[in-house]
Amino acid sequence: METRGPWRRHGREQLCTTPRLVAYRDEITLPDGSPGHYDWVQVPDMVRVAALVDGRLLVIEQYHYLTGTMWQLPGGSMEPGERDSVATAQRELAEETGYREGRWTPHGALHPMPGLTPARVHLWSADGLTPGYPSPEPGETDLKVRHIPLDDAARAVRAGRITCAPSAALVLRMAASGEY
Amino acid sequence: METRGPWRRHGREQLCTTPRLVAYRDEITLPDGSPGHYDWVQVPDMVRVAALVDGRLLVIEQYHYLTGTMWQLPGGSMEPGERDSVATAQRELAEETGYREGRWTPHGALHPMPGLTPARVHLWSADGLTPGYPSPEPGETDLKVRHIPLDDAARAVRAGRITCAPSAALVLRMAASGEY
Numbered sequence: 001m002e003t004r005g006p007w008r009r010h011g012r013e014q015l016c017t018t019p020r021l022v023a024y025r026d027e028i029t030l031p032d033g034s035p036g037h038y039d040w041v042q043v044p045d046m047v048r049v050a051a052l053v054d055g056r057l058l059v060i061e062q063y064h065y066l067t068g069t070m071w072q073l074p075g076g077s078m079e080p081g082e083r084d085s086v087a088t089a090q091r092e093l094a095e096e097t098g099y100r101e102g103r104w105t106p107h108g109a110l111h112p113m114p115g116l117t118p119a120r121v122h123l124w125s126a127d128g129l130t131p132g133y134p135s136p137e138p139g140e141t142d143l144k145v146r147h148i149p150l151d152d153a154a155r156a157v158r159a160g161r162i163t164c165a166p167s168a169a170l171v172l173r174m175a176a177s178g179e180y
Numbered sequence: 181m182e183t184r185g186p187w188r189r190h191g192r193e194q195l196c197t198t199p200r201l202v203a204y205r206d207e208i209t210l211p212d213g214s215p216g217h218y219d220w221v222q223v224p225d226m227v228r229v230a231a232l233v234d235g236r237l238l239v240i241e242q243y244h245y246l247t248g249t250m251w252q253l254p255g256g257s258m259e260p261g262e263r264d265s266v267a268t269a270q271r272e273l274a275e276e277t278g279y280r281e282g283r284w285t286p287h288g289a290l291h292p293m294p295g296l297t298p299a300r301v302h303l304w305s306a307d308g309l310t311p312g313y314p315s316p317e318p319g320e321t322d323l324k325v326r327h328i329p330l331d332d333a334a335r336a337v338r339a340g341r342i343t344c345a346p347s348a349a350l351v352l353r354m355a356a357s358g359e360y
Binding site: 005039041043046067111141157 | 223298
């Protein structure tokens with residue numbers, strides 16, 4: 001038996017496994033003492049990057065298979081062998097925009113769906129970057145990179161144009177910091 | 181065949197089903213023309229509420245089964261039969277804090293994990309609320325309600341104390357609006 005705060009876990013069943021996700025059903029005792037199950041999903045941690053070039057934020061416009069056209073900060077999932085999220089952040093920024101090197105600053109991590117998955121999204125900012133050639137993945141060939149003033153990006157969050165939750169949180173944090 | 185922007189879907193397999201989630205594997209053609217699969221999860225839409233009482237934000241402190249102790253705005257998943265997210269927002273706020281009635285304002289919706297699920301988190305704010313008795317669910321008996329000045333809540337986001345991504349985005353939006 002495993003104790004997690006006021007919860008107890010008595011067993012675990014693996015419901016399905018794919019290269020992208022694993023779904024589990026845990027047999028538990030809830031905080032009020034009643035028996036039950038907790039179904040959850042394991043996916044890799046992710047990253048989002050606030051990359052500033054000439055005082056403008058790099059924003060990706062892309063058609064997402066599940067959600068349609070979205071504006072989002074550069075980023076993606078940590079790959080096997082990437083131990084530090086900054087490695088993922090630097091790889092994803094270079095793949096999607098071509099920008100590399102520069103100065104990198106961590107801004108903590110968020111839980112995008114704490115009821116469904118323990119996965120986190122690690123937040124980074126970068127400036128002083130060097131331009132280069134992007135190398136988009138097979139699902140990203142329609143990707144466009146926009147250079148947007150930070151205040152306009154914050155307005156795009158409020159207007160519902162940037163709907164990726166971790167991107168929205170990082171844009172608003174950067175806009176409020178007054179540093180850029 | 182279904183067309184979604186530059187993606188094509190040729191088939192779908194249901195991998196596993198529980199009362200809380202369904203996992204699917206879609207057979208697809210990627211934007212670059214290569215064949216592949218897209219694994220994704222269906223869960224209900226969710227809500228988060230920025231509820232202001234005497235100029236302070238109601239923040240929930242609670243042990244989450246997957247992520248440990250978290251600060252988060254009141255909210256949760258839409259239940260069957262709830263057609264409008266404001267009904268969910270009002271139910272969750274009353275269950276978790278006792279506060280009800282009042283004036284409600286929509287602030288759009290975010291995609292918490294657009295690569296994994298099309299589910300959205302609908303954002304609401306509320307003020308002019310009437311206090312009452314909470315009715316926590318079996319997993320929420322350890323829940324504490326804190327009344328926090330909006331600026332302190334924004335600082336709690338920056339300090340990594342509020343890590344729920346949709347909560348963080350809504351707190352920063354409210355703090356930047358200057359209306360409260």
